[in-house]
Amino acid sequence: MQSAPGSLTENRSIIHRASVNLERDEPEQGPAQAVALAKAHGGYAQQVMTRGAVVRIPADRLESFLAAVPALGTVENKSISADDVTEAHRDLKVRLDNVTRIRERYLELLQRATSVEDTLKVEKELERITMEYETLKARLQGMEADIAVSTVYLDFRRPVRPGPVGWVFYGLGKAVKWLIVWD
Secondary structure (H helix, E strand, C coil): CCCCCCCCCCCCCEEEEEEEEEECCCHHHHHHHHHHHHHHCCCEEEEEECCEEEEEEEHHHHHHHHHHHHHHCEEEEEEEEEEECHHHHHHHHHHHHHHHHHHHHHHHHHHHCCCHHHHHHHHHHHHHHHHHHHHHHHHHHHHHHHHHEEEEEEEEECCCCCCHHHHHHHHHHHHHHHHHCCC
16 A cells, blocks of 8 residues: 555555455355466465465555455455554564674674683673574564555455345335334
């Protein structure tokens, strides 16, 4: 999802997710078509099930992908969420920068260590700092991947077709809804 210059979302780190429930006569064919549509929008399949799929779409192409989804079937429900992770993203970057500087200082201390005891102490701290560095780096890379690529959950089902008696209850349900809720 693109933001206009000067908009509230400019320079924000946002993770987008969408969920779409579709009805179609042959729901088993929906996932394959969803994957093909995702690939056409620069995405890929993360998971494919008998009547559903989870696809990953570049964030800047999410809107065009969602606009094309009705070609897969009748959209019964669609929800889109945007999780603003700007502060957490910024915090991870700052923490990683700090740990990187500390790690570099320990590497310098290791070069200047004069005794075995000093070397062992510095190596022990360097090992701890390196573990923290690797953890923060992996978390930051994972978050940046989630920001860059949106997740879309697609669920396919067959349309409900009431039988002869079912139409009576369907009509009764519509009538009750009309009496209670006026659109």
